[in-house]
Amino acid sequence: MSLRLSTVILPIHRWHEGSRDRWKRAEELGFYAAYTYDHLSWRTFRDGPWFGAVPTLTAAATATERLRLGTLVTSPNFRHPVTLAKELISLDDVSGGRITLGIGAGGNGFDATALGQEAWTPKERADRFGEFLPLLDRLLTEDAVTQHGTHYSAHEVRNVPGCVQRPRLPFAVAATGPRGLKLAAQYGQAWVTTGDPRLYEEGTPEQSVEAIRSQFEKLGKACADKGRDMTELDKILLTGFTPDRSRPLESLDAFVDFAGRHQELGFTEIVIHWPIADSDFAADQAVFEEIATEATAQLR
Numbered sequence: 001m002s003l004r005l006s007t008v009i010l011p012i013h014r015w016h017e018g019s020r021d022r023w024k025r026a027e028e029l030g031f032y033a034a035y036t037y038d039h040l041s042w043r044t045f046r047d048g049p050w051f052g053a054v055p056t057l058t059a060a061a062t063a064t065e066r067l068r069l070g071t072l073v074t075s076p077n078f079r080h081p082v083t084l085a086k087e088l089i090s091l092d093d094v095s096g097g098r099i100t101l102g103i104g105a106g107g108n109g110f111d112a113t114a115l116g117q118e119a120w121t122p123k124e125r126a127d128r129f130g131e132f133l134p135l136l137d138r139l140l141t142e143d144a145v146t147q148h149g150t151h152y153s154a155h156e157v158r159n160v161p162g163c164v165q166r167p168r169l170p171f172a173v174a175a176t177g178p179r180g181l182k183l184a185a186q187y188g189q190a191w192v193t194t195g196d197p198r199l200y201e202e203g204t205p206e207q208s209v210e211a212i213r214s215q216f217e218k219l220g221k222a223c224a225d226k227g228r229d230m231t232e233l234d235k236i237l238l239t240g241f242t243p244d245r246s247r248p249l250e251s252l253d254a255f256v257d258f259a260g261r262h263q264e265l266g267f268t269e270i271v272i273h274w275p276i277a278d279s280d281f282a283a284d285q286a287v288f289e290e291i292a293t294e295a296t297a298q299l300r
Helices: 019-028 054-063 083-097 122-141 179-186 205-225 251-264 286-299
Strands: 006-009 033-036 068-074 099-103 144-150 153-158 171-174 190-193 234-238 269-273
Touching: 006 144, 006 286, 019 033, 019 054, 019 251, 033 099, 033 269, 054 068, 054 083, 054 099, 083 099, 083 122, 083 153, 099 179, 122 144, 122 153, 122 171, 122 179, 171 179, 205 234, 205 251, 251 286, 269 286
Parallel strands: 006 033, 006 269, 033 068, 068 099, 099 171, 171 190, 190 234, 234 269
Antiparallel strands: 144 153
């Protein structure tokens, strides 16, 4: 399979003041998919404009025709499977079946306590995700669902007519730990990683590649344990969080070198951030667009 190239557009612009144009331009540039973060706020952007993921993707669906759309990633931090399922079914309908749900266990970000709860421990996040994902799977594939869990329940929930994509829209499961990888192997149509966060500050690109190679091995074992062929899953790298985070967008050659090394690991899709000036995602727009239009041909 040839490598797919996608982008992620942060929801920091008003729709009629630049946001709509970015989503349309992503389709014009030939990206396979365009994603957005599903947060209430995020890191250095916390005190600036930040819009909701589902309304943004709904608007993007009406502004584009072919581009796949999705979240990278949704989490239980402020979502519930019952209400999320209804929104996803509606979004898949509006888009004509172009939605991918990137989903993970969440973390200790700004929206981890936005609903007034204490931040969950890693074990608590894993416990909740272990209930959240299977229930969401049922809600997107069955007409009526009743389930009573420790953290999430549904009582006679109707979700007719279901997704346009059958049996449901695809899940891209973000995971690096054993419990998350088991869920990716069981429920995912794709697996997402950003690399090893422990290497973000002090690691080297070589160490990052080896850490990701280890993640692939663990994913392979999780798939084998579930009796699933690992090649059935797409493997997605969300860039910007490895030790060489800014270097790949410095030039077309730099990106092709970076992408080639990660393609050899087994990635089928690489996601780059739409440039944002004066931020961690600053990059030359012309170089970004050159990468979008030229890189995949060089990687075949």
